[in-house]
């Protein structure tokens with residue numbers, strides 16, 4: 215009897231050990247935008263690649279559209295290990311204490327994606343990701359979205375038109391300063407709250423890359439969109455450092471490989487998706503789209519350039535100067 219029980223125990227035990235050995239590692243990847251955006255598509259691409267390369271040993275669960283956590287909560291959730299991966303906008307690292315990322319928010323700092331990639335893929339990009347380590351976070355990659363434009367219910371052809379507008383911003387002091395430089399009243403709101411705030415008039419307007427504006431249907435509650443393209447919005451893909459370091463080395467390597475491919479994918483689709491979003495907004499006929507003239511663009515630049523020097527003490531003069539070197543931006547030339 216005893217021997218039978220022992221044998222049974224061993225059999226059951228080895229079954230459950232086998233089940234345990236096969237249980238996939240779950241990675242919860244939470245984000246706040248729609249699936250049908252550059253970040254949404256890149257997260258889905260990463261899921262597919264990672265599951266393929268690890269042959270199912272890792273399962274990625276993507277939670278889009280703030281279904282799991284909103285902006286601020288998702289950072290906390292990552293730090294305590296309730297989720298394993300995020301890709302927050304670079305404008306959202308200030309509250310975490312890594313305010314240097316706000317260098318990407320400086321108005322008109324970047325003219326195109328190439329200038330940006332020289333920074334994100336160079337020493338400054340690495341230095342910024344390294345700053346996350348003491349917070350228990352590992353930075354894995356930068357993913358593009360695009361260049362932001364202003365929307366509101368009023369035509370906006372010059373900085374004077376922005377005066378007194380209540381404008382939603384992400385949680386960045388640079389963006390706050392940018393809005394104040396234009397005479398607008400900045401208000402920080404979580405991304406998930408923006409549509410309703412625009413609809414109910416809690417705020418008058420906001421700034422977005424068009425892919426975000428369109429997929430959140432903000433154009434349905436914004437009569438005017440001015441293609442200022444005054445600032446960049448992109449992401450740092452981050453993970454919980456303890457979780458990442460605790461992965462078996464071969465799995466970590468496969469995930470890193472999947473991330474390299476997902477990053478390439480993200481940066482390839484970002485512009486196309488923003489262009490498609492603009493076409494879709496045009497087609498909807500719900501928003502009047504205005505393209506500023508070169509002179510009007512210069513006016514916006516001149517009105518906001520002081521933000522660069524105002525934010526030196528927050529971001530670091532050296533970091534700002536090193537980025538000027540890469541982008542050729544020269545405030546003295548305006």
Ligand code: LMR
Pocket residue numbers: 246247253302303359384404405426447
């Ligand atoms: C925003 O809050 O406007 C963006 O950061 C949303 C996003 O993740 O693109």
